[in-house]
Amino acid sequence: MPLSASLRQVMTRLNEGVGGVVLVVDAAGTLQGVVTDGDIRRAIIAGTAFEAPADAFMSRQFTAGRAGAEPTANLALLNARVRHLPILDAGGRPVDLLTWADLWKMPLVQPSLGGNEAKYVNDCLTTGWISSQGAYIDRFQSAFAAYMGGGEALCCSSGTTALHLALAALGIGPGDEVIVPDFTFGATANVVIHAGATPVFVDVDPVTWTMSPAAAAAAVTPRTKAIIPVHLYGHPCDMDPLLALAERHNLKVVEDCAEALGAEYKGRKVGTIGDVGCFSFFANKIITTGEGGMVTTGDKDLAAIMARLRDHGMAKDRRYWHLEAGFNYRMTNLQAALGLAQMEALDKFLARRADLVARYDRTLAKIQGMTLPPRAPWARNVHWLYTITIDEAVLGLTRDLLAEKLKERGIETRPVFFPLHPQPAYRNAVAHPCPVTEDLARRGLSLPTGNEMTIEDASKVCEALTSVLHSHLVTLMRGA
Numbered sequence: 001m002p003l004s005a006s007l008r009q010v011m012t013r014l015n016e017g018v019g020g021v022v023l024v025v026d027a028a029g030t031l032q033g034v035v036t037d038g039d040i041r042r043a044i045i046a047g048t049a050f051e052a053p054a055d056a057f058m059s060r061q062f063t064a065g066r067a068g069a070e071p072t073a074n075l076a077l078l079n080a081r082v083r084h085l086p087i088l089d090a091g092g093r094p095v096d097l098l099t100w101a102d103l104w105k106m107p108l109v110q111p112s113l114g115g116n117e118a119k120y121v122n123d124c125l126t127t128g129w130i131s132s133q134g135a136y137i138d139r140f141q142s143a144f145a146a147y148m149g150g151g152e153a154l155c156c157s158s159g160t161t162a163l164h165l166a167l168a169a170l171g172i173g174p175g176d177e178v179i180v181p182d183f184t185f186g187a188t189a190n191v192v193i194h195a196g197a198t199p200v201f202v203d204v205d206p207v208t209w210t211m212s213p214a215a216a217a218a219a220v221t222p223r224t225k226a227i228i229p230v231h232l233y234g235h236p237c238d239m240d241p242l243l244a245l246a247e248r249h250n251l252k253v254v255e256d257c258a259e260a261l262g263a264e265y266k267g268r269k270v271g272t273i274g275d276v277g278c279f280s281f282f283a284n285k286i287i288t289t290g291e292g293g294m295v296t297t298g299d300k301d302l303a304a305i306m307a308r309l310r311d312h313g314m315a316k317d318r319r320y321w322h323l324e325a326g327f328n329y330r331m332t333n334l335q336a337a338l339g340l341a342q343m344e345a346l347d348k349f350l351a352r353r354a355d356l357v358a359r360y361d362r363t364l365a366k367i368q369g370m371t372l373p374p375r376a377p378w379a380r381n382v383h384w385l386y387t388i389t390i391d392e393a394v395l396g397l398t399r400d401l402l403a404e405k406l407k408e409r410g411i412e413t414r415p416v417f418f419p420l421h422p423q424p425a426y427r428n429a430v431a432h433p434c435p436v437t438e439d440l441a442r443r444g445l446s447l448p449t450g451n452e453m454t455i456e457d458a459s460k461v462c463e464a465l466t467s468v469l470h471s472h473l474v475t476l477m478r479g480a
């Protein structure tokens with residue numbers, strides 16, 4: 001901006017999300033000074049007039065990097081004091097700006113693959129067992145079933161195929177209705193459509209963010225055949241009233257546990273409560289196999305049907321004899337090798353997440369206008385993603401602006417899912433009123449939560465968050 005720019009103009013520019021800094025240049029384009037959020041704060045406290053020109057409050061003492069210098073040499077100039085580094089050409093004109101976001105990036109999720117993953121995958125490569133047969137399939141399934149406390153576990157190619165396999169094995173098909181929450185990832189509803197049935201969207205409960213038992217009860221018709229409670233963001237659904245509803249109307253219960261491995265409802269692991277549990281091992285999940293999924297059930301007959309459908313519908317005792325037109329939903333031995341190594345680390349991952357959650361809670365609980373993730377008294381929430389809601393009226397900034405400001409500081413966040421019912425893919429579905437979903441969808445934001453994340457990382461995210469809120473609030477108060 002030019003030297004003649006006023007305090008008000010600089011503040012307006014900063015509010016557009018320019019990385020918390022404005023560069024002030026003379027008529028020749030040569031950098032004269034920098035103005036940061038902090039400078040603005042100090043200028044306001046000192047009573048500077050809003051129409052005062054920029055040079056009244058900018059700092060002329062700045063650190064700058066050189067265009068053409070080694071990138072690492074320029075980055076090395078950034079430190080706790082120097083958060084913004086203008087890069088100048090030989091004439092002193094700014095050509096670039098480095099910020100902390102160039103120095104430190106916090107992705108939303110990072111898989112942790114530092115255990116036996118490489119060893120087991122290498123074993124597959126050296127022995128040649130890379131397809132859907134091999135020892136790791138059985139070992140992964142057994143480890144998973146043991147973690148669940150028994151029952152059957154069958155690995156699949158994804159969480160989506162796990163869900164579809166469950167519906168197909170339960171005989172859900174054309175003419176049937178399946179109740180799903182409006183607040184979930186689209187795969188939950190897509191599989192219902194793939195099965196030839198109709199998704200019926202119901203609202204979620206404001207305390208758990210998961211399927212409202214009352215809304216589900218109100219949506220049952222003579223065509224309803226199943227419900228798919230989704231343990232969203234790692235928080236279990238309130239299963240007792242849903243099980244009672246299913247019992248009353250003879251409905252199948254398919255738990256979508258894609259985001260909730262390890263979560264517990266009244267001490268029972270999710271995936272062991274309904275007829276079938278379905279898990280996802282996509283790279284951002286609690287454990288990963290790259291892509292992958294698992295179905296769990298306590299019903300041996302149902303497990304046998306799912307195993308057959310997973311493998312083209314072929315009879316177990318007669319090769320190439322197809323009893324149904326099944327699918328190829330098998331997992332590879334390579335993926336299962338990853339899965340086994342991940343299972344070995346699962347307790348460590350969940351403990352790490354609990355520590356991150358405690359660190360986030362400590363800071364965020366003090367911020368008015370921010371609500372912590374759901375946590376019912378009976379729930380073990382594994383916090384797949386630590387997800388908060390923003391009260392825009394109290395905080396004075398929207399969820400999306402907060403996300404933008406955190407991105408400028410190198411922190412990746414993610415808005416929560418959109419409601420499903422208004423989306424084009426679901427125009428033929430049935431939708432009940434979903435005001436809670438609509439509200440959460442506008443205000444929910446997930447913060448970085450990964451198995452590789454450290455407490456120091458979480459502290460940095462908290463610091464960035466409070467600093468963003470602080471500078472925004474000061475700017476807003478004075479701009480009013």
Ligand SMILES: Cc1ncc(COP(=O)(O)O)c(C=O)c1O
Pocket residue numbers: 158159160161184185187188230256258259279280281282291292293
């Ligand atoms: C709630 C929910 N259901 C289903 C899925 C589908 O899992 P996948 O991506 O492994 O197919 C996901 C994952 O993204 C999910 O979050």
